[in-house]
Amino acid sequence: MIALNGIDKQGIDINGVQVKQTLSAASETVNKGVYHATTLSAVDADLAVGNISDGVTIFGFLGTYTPITTLSEDVESYSDAADVPANALDAYDLSNAVAASDSYTIASLTQSYDVTSLTFAVGSTSARAATTGYLKGQLLMDGVVMQSSGYLTSTETVNYTLHDFKAITGSCDVVYRIKNDDSGGSRTFYRYGRGSQYYNTGTPGFVAAGSVKI
Amino acid sequence: MIVKIPLTGEATKYDPKAGQIDGLGISGNPDNPVQPIDIDLGGVSWKLISIDFDNDRAEIDIKAPDTVNVLKPGGDPENPADYERKTLSSAEKEAMLISADSSLKSKTVDELYAIAKQPRLIKKQSDVELWIAQPPKEGIRKGG
Numbered sequence: 264m265i266a267l268n269g270i271d272k273q274g275i276d277i278n279g280v281q282v283k284q285t286l287s288a289a290s291e292t293v294n295k296g297v298y299h300a301t302t303l304s305a306v307d308a309d310l311a312v313g314n315i316s317d318g319v320t321i322f323g324f325l326g327t328y329t330p331i332t333t334l335s336e337d338v339e340s341y342s343d344a345a346d347v348p349a350n351a352l353d354a355y356d357l358s359n360a361v362a363a364s365d366s367y368t369i370a371s372l373t374q375s376y377d378v379t380s381l382t383f384a385v386g387s388t389s390a391r392a393a394t395t396g397y398l399k400g401q402l403l404m405d406g407v408v409m410q411s412s413g414y415l416t417s418t419e420t421v422n423y424t425l426h427d428f429k430a431i432t433g434s435c436d437v438v439y440r441i442k443n444d445d446s447g448g449s450r451t452f453y454r455y456g457r458g459s460q461y462y463n464t465g466t467p468g469f470v471a472a473g474s475v476k477i
Numbered sequence: 478m479i480v481k482i483p484l485t486g487e488a489t490k491y492d493p494k495a496g497q498i499d500g501l502g503i504s505g506n507p508d509n510p511v512q513p514i515d516i517d518l519g520g521v522s523w524k525l526i527s528i529d530f531d532n533d534r535a536e537i538d539i540k541a542p543d544t545v546n547v548l549k550p551g552g553d554p555e556n557p558a559d560y561e562r563k564t565l566s567s568a569e570k571e572a573m574l575i576s577a578d579s580s581l582k583s584k585t586v587d588e589l590y591a592i593a594k595q596p597r598l599i600k601k602q603s604d605v606e607l608w609i610a611q612p613p614k615e616g617i618r619k620g621g
Contacts, residue, residue, distance in 0.1 A: 364515065381498055394555055395546040396520070406489060406505025408512035413522040413542040417557035427524065430495035436507045444515060446594070 338380075342372040344388065344468030347454070355467060356455040361398065361443040367452075369400075369468035371438040376431045380474040384409075386439025387424035388468035392417045393451040403438040404429040404472075411442070415452055431474065439470040478540075478574045479526060483586050484533045485595040486511040491530060491604035496613030503528055513537060514593035518577040520545055527615070530608040533598040534586075539577055541570035 284296035288307035303322050304310045315326025347355045361367045369388045376382055386402045392415035400412040400423035409427040425439070443450045454467055487506040496502025505511035513523070513535055523537040544562050552559025565573070581589065590597060 379494060379498065392557075394557060395560060399522075403507070403510055406486075406507045406510045407501070407503060407525070408486075408510050410524045411522060413540075414520045414546075416544075416546055416562070418546055418560050418562050428499065429501065430492075430498035432492060432495060435504070438507070444517070446515075 338374055338376060339471075339473035340372050340374050341469060341471035342370045344370045344454075347456075347467035354456065356453075357467075358451055358453055359441070360449045360451045361441055362449050364443060364446045366401070366440040366442045369439045369441060370470040371436055372470055372472060373434060373436050374472060375434045376474050377476050378432045380431060380476050381428055382431045382437075382472055382474035383426065383428045384437045384470065384472040385424065385426040386437070386468075386470040387422060388439065388441070388454060389420050389422045389456075390415055390441070390452045390454050391420040393453065397443055397445040397450045398452050399442050399444065400425060401440050401442050402427055402470075403436070403440065405431050405435040405437075415441070420453075420455075437470050437472045439468065478578060479536050479538050480578045480581055481529075481534050481536055482513040482516065482581055483589050483593075484511060484528070484535050484598040485514050485590075485593070487599040488530070488601075488604065490601075491608050493607060493611035493613075496608075496611070498614070500613045500615060501525070501528055502608075502613045503530065509599070511598065514589060514595050516580065516589060516593050518580065519573050521573060521577050527613070530600065530605055533600075539574060541565060541573040 282296070284294050284298050286293065286298065286301070286303070286306045288309070304324070310322060310324060312324050312327045314328060315321050315324055316328050317326050319326040346357060346359075359367050370386065382404065384402060384404050386400070388400065390400075392398045395417040396414050398415040400415070401408055402410045402425035404427065407429070409429065410425045412423045412425060415421070415423065441452055456467060487509040488511050489504045489506055492502045492504070494502075503511060511528075513525075518539065520542050521539040522542065523539045526536040526538050528535050542565065544564050546560040547563045548554055549559050549561055584592065
């Protein structure tokens with residue numbers, strides 16, 4: 264077959280009209296045939312330097328896209344338990360009752376966070392339950408219970424520390440609390456320490472949070 | 478061990494952008510926080526891994542404690558002096574986790590809510606639709 268202007272003589276269109284092929288942004292296939300002059304970026308507007316990684320060249324387009332890798336500090340804050348003495352030299356002996364199916368807040372903080380901030384929070388207390396099997400430490404971030412400890416023991420004072428991260432936007436609370444799983448009655452836990460310049464007993468309770476902007 | 482558990486509390490919003498960062502994207506009411514229902518899972522601790530906003534369920538990673546309090550023979554359950562600390566073996570820890578998982582799998586969701594005496598998660602339908610259209614990113618939360 265002799266092709267005239269790329270068109271097979273036997274397949275030539277009526278009255279000799281040339282059938283032009285077209286490129287499509289939806290497919291990488293380039294069919295055999297004749298095409299109108301064009302630019303690839305006119306076929307697919309996404310072929311642009313901003314959509315190509317920095318330093319990469321595609322069809323003559325040198326990319327400039329750089330993924331965000333810079334992290335910057337957003338905010339950080341902490342809050343000590345309110346019911347222990349501020350003076351580290353003062354002894355404290357606390358007995359806290361938690362109502363049935365209720366909770367007792369050890370420490371909390373409210374902070375405002377930028378959009379797309381990733382926040383890390385930690386809460387801790389040293390406590391002993393009056394009776395084991397009912398009380399647990401919990402960390403809440405932005406109105407969501409993120410973690411729960413096992414039951415507080417009754418045989419010794421133990422540090423119960425929880426930590427987690429969450430994406431937070433705007434104002435929100437970070438709370439460390441003791442939760443009573445007993446629906447039938449109040450349960451008690453103890454925190455005590457003999458503050459001293461030489462030694463201290465456990466951690467009365469605190470919550471802290473820090474975030475980075477992405 | 479990762480287990481699935483129904484959710485209660487009140488969700489105030491779902492943010493797809495936040496979900497892409499932490500795999501959750503959900504915010505709750507501080508006075509009625511989003512949380513797993515109060516089902517007795519034994520003395521395990523747990524960490525929130527992911528949330529299925531469409532079915533009001535969460536995945537939590539449960540861990541058995543290293544030690545437990547054991548009541549001495551003839552002891553008074555309300556007297557802490559009648560307890561002693563016992564270190565759990567690997568087999569005992571595994572049994573505790575399996576028991577926790579079984580307590581969830583052996584009941585229907587409705588039965589679990591009835592046992593816990595807690596309502597289903599309160600949420601806005603618009604947030605559910607947004608969650609379905611733009612689900613949170615997987616991977617960042619799995620395994621804690």
